[in-house]
Every structure is written in C-alpha cells, then in structure tokens.
Amino acid sequence: MGFYSDKRNHQTAWLGPLVGAVYALTILLTLELCVALYQFAEFTTFNFVAAVAGIASFIVFSDARRYTIDNRAITLHDFPAIVRLWSGIFFVVVLALYLTKSAAEFSRVVMMLWLLCTPFTLTLTSLLCRWLVLRMNTAKGQRRTAVFVGFSEDAQRLSESFQTSPIFGITPLGYFDNRQTSDRMGLELPRLGRLIDAIEWFENNKVDMVFVGLLQARSSDIAPVVDALHDSVASVYFVPDSTLFGLGHIQYAELASTPVLVAYETPFLGVTRFLKRFVDIVLSALILLLLSPLMLAIAAGVKLSSPGPVLFRQMRYGVGGQQIMVSKFRSMRQQPPSIDGEVVQATVDDPRVTWFGRLIRRTSLDELPQFFNVLQGSMSIVGPRPHAVEHNELYRKQVKGYMLRHMVKPGITGWAQINGLRGQTDTLEKMQRRIEFDLYYIRHWSLALDFRIILRTVLIVLKDRHAY
Template identity: 40%
Template sequence: MRRFGSHPDLRKPHRSCLVLHGSVEELAGHPTRSRRRVEARAALELALRLGDLVVVPVSAILSHVLFYGSAAPDPSQRVVFGAVLLSAMVCFMIGPVYRAWRGRGLVVDLWILLLAWSCSFGLFSFYAVLVDMAGAVPTRWLLTWYVSGLLGMVGVRVLLRVQLHRLRARGLDRERVLLVGLRSSGLKLHRLLRGKPELGKEVVGYFSAKGDLATRRGGDAPRCLGALADLPRYMDQHRGEFDQLWVSMTPGDAGDMKAMLKQIERFPVPVRLIPDTTGWGTLNPGVHQVGNVPMIGVRQGLADHKFRLAKRVEDILVAGLAVIMLAPVFAVLAIGVKLSSPGPVLFRQRRHGLGGKEFSMLKFRSMRVHAEGSSDKITQATRNDPRVTRFGAFLRRSSLDELPQFFNVLGGSMSVVGPRPHAVQHNNHYERLIDRYMHRHYVKPGITGWAQVHGLRGETPELRSMKKRVQYDIDYIRRWSPTLDVRIIVMTAFKVLGQKSAY
C-alpha cells in the first residue's frame, strides 16, 4: 500500500486551497470551548428536568382544582398522584427524553415525550388494575392532568429550543468539525450546517484530497486548511480545539483513507465517514448495525424504528376513531350499494403493498358485478363509464367508496397516509416504463397521499401524469413526518373529497 502523503495530490492542496497555517489558530477556537459546551449541555438538561419537575405536579394540582375546587387531594388521590409520578420517573429515565438535542428535530423530540408520558399513564393503569383500585381512579382528573401536563412540557421544550437556537446562532454551544476531503455529500452537509446554525455544528475547514469539488464550487466550499498530508501536524498543534473529524471521501480513496486513519490514530477524536452516494438513486439512506457489523442502508422506507412505531400508532388511532365515528355512515352506504345493483357490498381487489407483496384492498362496490373482473387488460374508470352504477358514481366523486380501507389500516396492510395502491396490472405495466416506480412500495400504501392532495388522482391517460404521481409519492417518503401526515389528512378533507377527477 502506498505510504500516506506519498502521492503529489496529498502533499499539495488544490490551486483553490489556500494553506492557512499562519491564520488557522483563529479558526480552531479555544480549549475552553469544549468545557463550556459540556457546561451548556448540563445546564440545558438541568433546565429541562426542572421544567418537567414543575409542570407535572402543577398541572396535577390545577386539574384537581378544576374538578374538585381544592388543591388538596384526599388520601386515595395522593396514592394516584404518587403512582403516576413514579411511573413518569421510570418511563422518562428509560426513554431518551433528556438526551442531547443536537441533530434531533423538535418533532422527533415531541414524539419521544408523547410516548414517554403516555407510557407513564399506561404503567399506572396496569398498576391500578393489579392492586384492584381501577374503580376508584378519578378518570376526568387523570385525563385533564394528562393533557395539561403534556401541553406544559411541550411548552417548556419549545421555549428552551428557541433560547438554544438563539445561542447557537450567536456561535455559542457549537461542536467544531474538521472535514477531510470534499465530495458532494460533504459539501451538501456543510451547506446544511451553515444554513441551520441551530443544529449546533460548525465546519472549521477542510483538508483537500484529489477529486475534491472545491475548484468548481468557489465560495460554496468551507475554508481550506491545507493538503491531506498536513492533517496530522494540524491535529497535533491544535489538540482539544475541535470535536470531530468527518471524512468526505469515496470507496475509490480506500487506500488513502486507511493511511490517513493510521496516521491520526494517536488523536482520540471521533471520526465519522460521510458516504458519497451521488448517482446511486438512494431513498432515505441510513446506518444500521447487525451485531458489531455496520451497514449503510441505501434504499429504505422509514429508516428509524421509532418512526415506524409512531406511524403505526397514528394509523391505529385515526383508523379506530374513523370506524367508530363513521359506523352509521358505513351502514347507510352499505344499504345504498345493495339497492343500486345485485352483488356484494364490498369489492376486493388485489393490490401491491409494502415490499411489493399483494393484499386485498377493500372498497364499497361502485360497478356492476363482473364489470371489474380480473382481466389482464388495464382499463381505468373514465367519465360516464357504463360499468359504474349511479350510486357508485356518487361514491367515487365523494371518495366514500374508499372508507372500508380503514379496516385495511387496522389490519396492517395499509396506512391512513401513503402512496395510493394501484392495481396489480398497472404496477406490472408502469414498473417497466417509469424509473423508481416501485420505490413507492418501501412504505405501506395509503387511503390518501401527497399526490392526491395535489390533484393527482383518478384517470391517468398520459404517462407523464403517472410519472408526476410517482415523484410526489417518493417525495412523501423522503419528507415523512407526523406533521406532514396531519397536513395531508386536513388537505384531503378540502381538496380530495368531491374532486371531479375521480370517476
């Protein structure tokens, strides 16, 4: 293997890279920065714990005053109060409620809080049943305490984040990072951090390697600190003045990367690899570990198991409420289908779901029996389609024919929000014509979706219409969050119901 620094590209920086050995000290920071960051993190965690410690009992007392007119609970209510507090302590300690926020968004943090707080009341409920005191539990007080306590803790986190963002925007409490190499992924990350100082990380500069983008990017690139061969000397001169080393190189640089890591192994600084996946057609790339073997996920749906759990909880809650609240509507529509034409109330069609596996999707029947047969010919419903009954046309226009799919959601084959499932014949046809068409199946199909609320539903007479749908579906998978799902559900009520493009 070639010795590190022997290649001329490693000994010399690019023409655009100004070697800054004389001025680099002003970039490296001060040794006390690390200590200040530790103190800032400790102060943040303390403020968060104190905020929760105040909010939880205060919300309990206010809820008690609301229902009982007194702040002093009776002995049995004191037992309930203590049991819930103990449950909260256990759930908050087990969950990552108080772990560092750096790199973690507010939505994720609030979901973790919701799960931990719900776990607290769930654990108490289990205890109440176990000791046979469930009948004595003041339900209204507990429910009000749950909601008010949750809102209070959300408020604490929002206020602390606002303050933290202000501090980081002023350059405080930031982790300082050195870049090794500058491929497209490293440059993208630098831009992200520069545009979002609240993430709490700052790229001090980079050390150039062959194949870097700096010569073509100019002002977009971070400041160049020297050639790759200068890295060990720089790290030796500035120990403790930066927090992490990020390597932005490609698999083709494996030899240089190994030599570089060998040269800097005496420096106990965390080293992270930024994989350059440009042109790979990635979808939600992420890092996984099986045993002690790390892997990079190149294409996947919701990468984090916490996100998958959150989406499943969301599906069960929304679908369960919909089935209960819409039960009378289900009955009326079932009668209407039976009266419109002979045949079953529900129509089952094979569709591709998560992972491309087939499942039976439920709909209220809108066509005459045998009109929606299993022919290999792809025939979408069109305007004034003779196969559609008069009542079926109403169901399609109002999207009420989709309501039985809430049972698909409860069964786990669908989600409330996701890419709409197409007929198996359509999938077999379009997967050969549209790039990344089957990427839609990295998540469960949905009753409504990102494409549908943008008007892309019903007949697709042109290939470009289906391509646009697929683009929106993939964009949804990349951008998924609970708030996006809520937004789509709300938009569905205004934009999809009654839309004229469904026949």
C-alpha cells in the same frame, strides 16, 4: 427491537425521553393552570385526563429521531407543527374520555382553555430549550473547529449547515480535496490542499473534528490520512457520499457487531411493528363499529343505483410485493373485462361512475370496506396507497425506487394523499411525486406522523376535488 442496533444517535439517546418529559410536564402544568383559573374545578378531578395526556404527550414528543443536539428541530419551534402534534394528543384524550363514558365529569370550559393555551406554552418551552442549546453550543470554549478531507456533496451540505447555523457550535476551517474547485454552488470554504497534504497539515495544526469523505475519494488516497489521524486527538467522522449510488437517505447501524450503512429499510421492526398494528386494530375496529349503520346505508345505495355486487374487489400489491385482495364499495357500473387486461383509471366525469358512486367517491366513503383489510392485517390505516397490479408492473420500470413503497403495508390514506397527490396519476411526473412522498413517509415514520395524517385526512376529505 429488530436484528440490529441503531447507532445513529448513540451520543444523544437520552435526548428524546428528556424532551418528551419536558413537553409532557409543560402540558400538565398548563392543565393545572387552566384548572386554577377556572375556580369551579379542582385538579384532582382531572387526574384521568392528566394521566392520558401525560402518557400520550411523552410518546409523541420523545421520538428520538425527531431531535439531535445540533438540529433546530430539537425545539419543535415551528408553531404549526406544535399545533398539529398537540391536536393529535388532545384527540387521544377526548377519545379516551368517550370510550370510558366519563366526558360529562369534566368541565368543558377547562378543556377548551387547555386546548387553546397549550400550543402557546409549548412554544414558549420550545424557545427556551432552543436558547439553552444555543448558549451551551456557543459558550466560550465550547465552539469546535472542523476540517473536511474529501469534499463530497454531502460534506459540502454539512459544511454549509455549520456556517449558517450557530446552534451547531462548529467552525469549518477548510477542506482537502484533489479537485481544484467544487462542482456545486455553496458557501466559500478555503481549499487547504490535496488529500496527501492533509497529513502534514495535521502534524502542524490542531483541529477538533475531521470529516472524512468515504466514497468520493479512492481508498488509497484516504488511508494514509486516516492513519495520520491516529496520532491526533481530533474526533474523526466518516461522511458517505449518498449521491454516488443515487441514495438520498443513509443511516448507520450495527448488524451482528458489524457496522453497516442502511440505504433502505422498513421502519416497522420489533416494538414499532407492534405499536403500528395495535393502533390499526383499535382504530379500525372502533371506526367499523361506529360507522356500521352508515356502511349498511351505503351498501343499500350501491345496490339500488345499479345492478351488480355491493363490493368491488381488485388485486393489489401489499407489503413485500405480495398480492392482496382489496375491497371497496362499487361506484361504477359493471363492465365486461377488457381483452388485454388493462386497468383504466377513473377520470373526471367518467361515464362508468354511477350517480351514487360519484357521491361516495367524492367523500371517500367507497374506501370504508378497506378497514376490514386493516383488521385482517393486509393493510394499515396509514401507508402508501395500493395500486393495481397492472399499474405496478408499468411504473416499477419507469419510476426509480417505486417498489420501495412495498416495504410497508399499503394504507387507506397516506402522506402523498394529504399533500394533494390523490386521484388519477395520468402522467409519469405525478406518479414520481407520489412515490417521493411515499418514501418520505417510510423514512420519517412515527406514531405522531400517523395521527397527523389521519387528522388531516378527516379535515380535507369533504372538500377534496381530486376524487371522482
């Protein structure tokens, strides 16, 4: 479980498993409905399918980081998101049937009905969940009032969310701040006075929640206000100003019984590290087994198209900034090493690329040997793409947060690549965008996201025009 206890959702730790169970039950009930509609099948014959689907859907939908009581994402109401997650679950079911050689035992009609109907039943369940949460939060006597002490940019965003989304069930009354006006455009919220005025206000008024800005104001201004709140029944929350140090993502954790704010951290600790590695080993071994004849044919094509070795090997940065050797099928003619050691990226119509190399690069087949890197443990199937050492040394000085991508293993495919950031990074802006997507992946990692990236990679790789 790692060396610290994550307290971000300590009040809603039950929410992930509960929602996971609800969605898993919805999927199983949909399967039973499809079996009932197709009168030539019995549900008992689908016990294996139901077991695999139930476990897979519970794991995918019970990711507690996906849900919070006050977040619209609790319902996964976005239909495309539901389709993507369900597609990943169905893929796992089909893969299990293939590996157990039992696919022929199940009705294709039922499976197709199940595939098509489930996104709609999940959406109905999603809407129902959202309606229930909205009713609970907006019921008479359930709405809470809030006041902000120290109005940082994070506090302003929080206030705007409370005002625009009724599902929170929170009504902001105003804020205390030493500044007359906000530097940031947003919804109007009355200024109740300076920070020191908050003490008298709390003595004469009742409020349910108080949000205190941690870093925006001096501690000498905030301390008396916090002391005054000890003599109240208000719930008190501290809001760190993430913009002060340029931190875009802060989490709360407890380390050795001491509360800390986590700015940057690998998501792969304890169980998550084991799950990530387990999936990597199983999928990479299966892919290498299934594609071994194709890889032999590619090796022959490389050898026949130009003289030189079959594989191209290059040092890249791996997890922790350690150098690793990454292999690809050679797609270029052998070139003498440059005098200055500069690594030149491939470009459109690059004369160094052979005719066969152009073919395997466009279809990304040149990356297949990297599944051996995955088995060996230096890479993962999904993660930030590894860059040449020379490029790392160049961009780490120009792109803020560049080295943070090395908190995880590099991947064969990644979040940046399926969002159009594949191929040559010939401008600083392109590299900055790629790093933004890499860091998004690290901060929002889940097994469901990994499967989503894998599926989208398979769908787009054949029509991608950014590889050359």
